[in-house]
Amino acid sequence: AQTVTQSQPEMSVQEAETVTLSCTYDTSESNYYLFWYKQPPSRQMILVIRQEAYKQQNATENRFSVNFQKAAKSFSLKISDSQLGDTAMYFCALRSEKLVFGKGMKLTVNP
């Protein structure tokens, strides 16, 4: 079975600061993909960043980057220069065919 664990239910950060969201996963698949999705309040889920498991290089998308540690099965998300619009639920997800999501983490960016 595939599992995704997000152990921090909630975090808050000041605008312009850097924050790291943690995620661990478990899978027996050799070929899989990891994603971070963002779900703003009352809005639909959107993709933040993705990582192919066979790539050692960590993915980066503007202010968002990941720290992918395959041996440790860890996939953390770093948000630099936090903005008020980053306030949302963040879900880590693992995919071989279907997406398996963690429980999510509520991030609040304070002015």
Added chain:
Amino acid sequence: DTGVSQDPRHKITKRGQNVTFRCDPISEHNRLYWYRQTLGQGPEFLTYFQNEAQLEKSRLLSDRFSAERPKGSFSTLEIQRTEQGDSAMYLCASSSASPFYEQFFGPGTRLTVL
């Protein structure tokens, strides 16, 4: 194409009634997924289609749930004899076939069973 759409956005029903939700995926996507999300939880996989074929169903999808994608375009999810435990947000997503490709999510249908 404006993305994945779902209808209705909200549904309130009485226990024991049947409900049907519709999802229209992005037109060029051949995969369509259904998820259920309860408050404070991440989405849980229910089922997915590649074109019109239903390829996998979760054990969460009891006999009261049925999904179809008759022409490989839009999909419907029907819940028969609704129970209060069915209250949740039902999310639809679509993607191209490769697991690398992003799943695009719709806005969801929020079901409340009284």
